[in-house]
Amino acid sequence: MSDEISVTASSGNVFADLGFDHPEEEQLKAQLVREIRDILASRRLTQMKAADVLGLKQPDVSALISGRTDKFSIERLLRCLRRLDREVSIVITEKIPDSRTAMAEA
Template sequence: MTEEIKVQASSGNVFADLGLENPDELLLKAELVRKISNIITTQQITQAEAAELLGIDRAKVSALMTGKLSEFSTVRLFRFLNALGQDVEIVVTSKPQSDLQAQTRVVSR
């Protein structure tokens, strides 16, 4: 006997799909942490070196690399990106009429 698997389309935000509070903020933080983690990995920066660059201890770098979002504010993540040689630009635009809701997202150039 085969059990039917129900599939539900994602809203595009897993945090909203899970019913978590502040899903847009959580998604923004997750994208910023992903970018920071990718930079550290790509540049082969050790956790000790990252801790010194970011001005935090190694345990916080480990928390960052494993996606512990609650430990870091959005502004702090912006500062980490700056410390890693990245510019952070915030652009506010009008929502296209075709979109149901306005969105917050991280875009890399």
Template sequence: MSAQEKYMESSGNIFKDLGFKQPEEMQAKAQIAYHISQIIRHRHMTQKEAAAELGLTQPKISNIMAGRLDGVSLEKLMLLMMKLNRDVEIVIKKKPRTRKHAHLNVVYA
């Protein structure tokens, strides 16, 4: 690596690394949208079929599947997962003392 090349170690959240506001929420939304897309693809559904099943328009499904999530709340994505027959469990716990800030994490089981 030359002296001019610079790099930054990732925090594990691309939205945080790029300086976005509310990066943990953005990452959680992206993770859930990814899994929604995977379920739709696994079921071999068209976007039009998925839209009908989920009560959305085809363009909205297209946006979600492409990761364009402006105007889509975390709550809405969780409700879509439930419509896709997935249980959504929210667990709130005290953060460890070893970590400075609390965080939001999505676990897909």
């Protein structure tokens, strides 16, 4: 019996680590949902009131709050944030090389 535990360094994107097909999109959706959820919580909105504000049905708000993003596009999530009086800015930067990739290329 071995007491060794195998540890794998994260890529920085849990969705990539778990093998999702579009990990960058899933990570972005998760960030947007977290913002929406935080705003709804700070305003203490019920799911019915949140549905009214967001222009969604209550079951969709429930899915959103639960983190089930499969029926939400990035555009739909951005629309929700705008309905919550938020401006969304997209920042484009140079890609930072993955330390594992940089080490492999050296």
